[in-house]
Amino acid sequence: NAGVTQTPKFRVLKTGQSMTLLCAQDMNHEYMYWYRQDPGMGLRLIHYSVGEGTTAKGEVPDGYNVSRLKKQNFLLGLESAAPSQTSVYFCASSYSSGRATGELFFGEGSRLTVL
């Protein structure tokens, strides 16, 4: 039972390079999210999706793009990486409504360093 899987787990980029983080979930969840975690700041929502083909901005969307072409996958892209995007990125998924609302299932994180 894989749950939420993120790839890659580690990546080092140079300023200006691009990359894509892949998130896959096998729980048939409608909702998926990308958060970033920085020391002393908790987790902040970058983008999220409430279903296949839909995406929306979160709290800190600038510099990132996302796509949800398949229900089980949620991609996070950095078109031109900046040192300020050095962070640990977490993907999460959840059911869409009811008492499961807000119960997020997280991946193990992807540590990105931008030099």
Next chain:
Amino acid sequence: AQSVTQPDIHITVSEGASLELRCNYSYGATPYLFWYVQSPGQGLQLLLKYFSGDTLVQGIKGFEAEFKRSQSSFNLRKPSVHWSDAAEYFCAVGNYNQGGKLIFGQGTELSVKP
């Protein structure tokens, strides 16, 4: 503005001692409240949640939390801490209409002394 504050960045307790981690929130709508735990190098795992009803909620691993509306607090407690409880703990707030768009606190790192 909606926010979650965890006043303690780092707490150290002795194994077997009791634990209380503080969480205060500011939220316009009826809040859903959560505590998540993050072990080193891992993602976050849900400990417990409060939606409505009994203000004392029980979670996994022997944790409990009490919702106090008058104090806008949702403190996490455990009567006897185990060394394996060393981790970072996050309080979060959301709302039924917001799905999983949670607002997280800054986190409290718990160290356990033998």
